[in-house]
Amino acid sequence: MRVVIAEDNALLREGLVLLLTSVGHEVAAVAATGPEVLPALLEHRPDVAVLDVRMPPGFRDEGLRAALAARERLPELPVLVLSQYVEETYAAELLGAGASGVGYLLKDRVGRVDEFLDALERVAAGGTALDPEVVTELLTRRADPLDSLTPREREALHLMAEGRDNATIGALMSISDRAVSKHIGNVFLKLGLPPSDSGHRRVLAVLAYLNKG
The missing domain is CATH 1.10.10.10 (Winged helix-like DNA-binding domain superfamily/Winged helix DNA-binding domain)
Known part of the structure; x- marks a missing residue:
């Protein structure tokens, strides 16, 4: 499986690269800032993209905006979004753009390797993977x-x-x-x-x- 990773935290980014390559996946490209994301996705057309919500330069919603823009150009592109916190607006916007092949996980879920890899494969196959805390937040609201x-x-x-x-x-x-x-x-x-x-x-x-x- 070919993956593009967009994450500004160097430690987490390299950790994702090592984790994915160690289980046999190919990391086609990495992006450390928001403006790098869309060109990387359009060039490499990965099997799945793993994107942080907030990235430089503004640390607002650059990763999410890139994901939405990429899915407009590549509607079948599976996207797994990572976030530090439950951000309902971002989750709803991503899911509202089309729920096929999308995931939204909190970053601490990455440390639970089996759960993260299962979610990644589910999203790449066209399914969905929502962090339990995100689901709880949406249901509560x-x-x-x-x-x-x-x-x-x-x-x-x-x-x-x-x-x-x-x-x-x-x-x-x-x-x-x-x-x-x-x-x-x-x-x-x-x-x-x-x-x-x-x-x-x-x-x-x-x-x-x-x-x-």
């Missing part, structure tokens, strides 16, 4: 429409929003596949979202709901 869900249905929704498939949801909740399907069906009925047998479509529907202002 939009709690009122979710009041009709039972605790178990909320748990299923939370796991779906992270990008988990039915088997994983069942294992994490210690319930059968049939029970998972029932919870998922109830979630979509109560939220007015059409049920689907496709895990990817379910995640897109959940993210579309979370992005409603």
Whole structure:
């Protein structure tokens, strides 16, 4: 898998390079400032981009803006965004641009190597990977429409929003596949979202709901 990394922190940037190359991935390019990101993505067209939200020169949203611009030119480009904190506006903007092949992780998640690599591969394959803390923040900010869900249905929704498939949801909740399907069906009925047998479509529907202002 070919990866472009955009991260201004030299220690984290080099750590990502070493980690990815050690497991067999190719780092096609690295960028240390916002203006370097879009040209690198357009030139190398990686299998996935790993981007920091805030980068020089302004340390505002340069990485995110580059990601959005790249996805306008390369709609299928998978993007995994890293952030120091839960920044709801940035998460919603990225997801609102199209939820296929996107991820949003807090930077301390990178230290959990297996989780980070799993999220990277999921995003590269066209799926989604949201940090549990990001999902919690989004759900909390939009709690009122979710009041009709039972605790178990909320748990299923939370796991779906992270990008988990039915088997994983069942294992994490210690319930059968049939029970998972029932919870998922109830979630979509109560939220007015059409049920689907496709895990990817379910995640897109959940993210579309979370992005409603």
